[in-house]
Amino acid sequence: MKTPRAALISCLLALVALSFESVNYTTLNSIGDLKNVSAETHISMQIVLLLHLLANQVSIDNNNKVSPSFDPTQDFGSHFYSNYEKLLDPAPYGCRYYTLGNVNLNKCGKSRKVPSYVRRPKALKNIPMENRARTILCLRHDGNRWSIHEVYLTQHYRWEEQKGSKYDSNHTFEVTPNLLRELKKFSFNEDIMELQKLRDQYDQNIDNRQLNNIINEWGRRQAPLGLLIFLIFNIFKKRMNRSYVIEPTSEWQNCELEGMSLYVVTGYDGYANIHWNNVTQDLIDAGVAVVLFKNQMDQKKQTYKHIRESSGVFYTSVPLNDGLQVRLHRSESHWLWSNVMEELCRGPEFQSPDAVPVTHYAQLQLFVRNGYSCFRLYIDDCDEWKMNFKKSWVALYSSDKESTHDYRYYQWQWVTKFEQGPRSEDYETFEYCTRSTVEAQLQARFVSENYHEEARTPVWPEGVVSQQDLK
Structure with a gap:
């Protein structure tokens, strides 16, 4: 027979156990699972865009260890999540929750922004994008690196719908490493043959006409993401919530x-x-x-x-x-x-080859204008960039084997003397053109004081191929 003290302790332990009752959410293990929950719960497209961003910013080893290539505590609108609403189970020992995707935290500074293709994709211009989609990461610091132990998809309630919680538990799902692996197959590239292979792997009912529409709507580079959206939401065949629908507007054939x-x-x-x-x-x-x-x-x-x-x-x-x-x-x-x-x-x-990061708020590109090699800086609206780059310059090199001191024919310029260029989405641009025509192996490098190299662009690609290469 229990004493009153023992009975009291048992009751307290039972209450504690109830308060920490495990929270179970639908597990998404494949793109097929993602498609199914889309049909059942009408998840937003922005959730899928955000998950695609995450998948292409992590590496996954054979033991399903997920490692981010970014700072998950501050990049892409990330911040600490206390889980005071008990949306999730208490974080395991040594782990902390962080929520990622708040575009209101896209401020100039050290953190990387949520990219524009997630915030307002041009191909989905008829579908409103709200700042509601989030991923929640359970992070552990292993030595000098972060590892991701759990991933959840969720979204905020609309303000008028909030019921004592900011997050909608009916639109919260656990994401497995296998789904992230599948999404990595849809990373940006311009290879149309690879796009066709993806189509054949996931839905052979998508014909070349539909694939052509995807390429023209999303652009060649983002076409894999367009195919993913097509697979999950089937946007050319059925109307979405509020009767939004994507209609093909580009008629040319690839x-x-x-x-x-x-x-x-x-x-x-x-x-x-x-x-x-x-x-x-x-x-x-x-x-x-x-x-x-x-x-x-x-x-x-x-x-x-x-x-x-x-x-x-x-x-x-x-x-x-x-x-x-x-x-x-x-x-x-x-x-x-x-x-x-x-x-x-x-x-x-x-x-021209893609730009490369110099800092969190600046990127460098080697591009061509009227046949000549030019430099372009993409600056993320930071007022202090000219002060930070006051003693920095960009120089042109004959190859990536050249010493930083041996730039090409004195083709260089102080960063602060670059001329203002056209605005590019989230960035201001500043440009300078050299007197050297473009040719294979050329490279631009961003150099600071004491010849310290901060960044280098990809070398300019080969342009002349033989007839044998064409066969």
């Missing part, structure tokens, strides 16, 4: 979906070269031409060439610029006259 490739590369002395490959013999026999345009919206021909072989190179006299695009047109050609007719398909726009 040549790669037909097994052909057309592209612009760096030619000699800063001019553009056109390469084509695998143009079918029936098109050659009917008459076709490769035609160069200023960009994908332009309708004025820069130059063109009637082609009589399935693969080849056209050396143009058009200065190389970002945006140049080659298209395949039907054509007629006789010894006295020639004519370019309707468009059949088009290749990608030419783009």
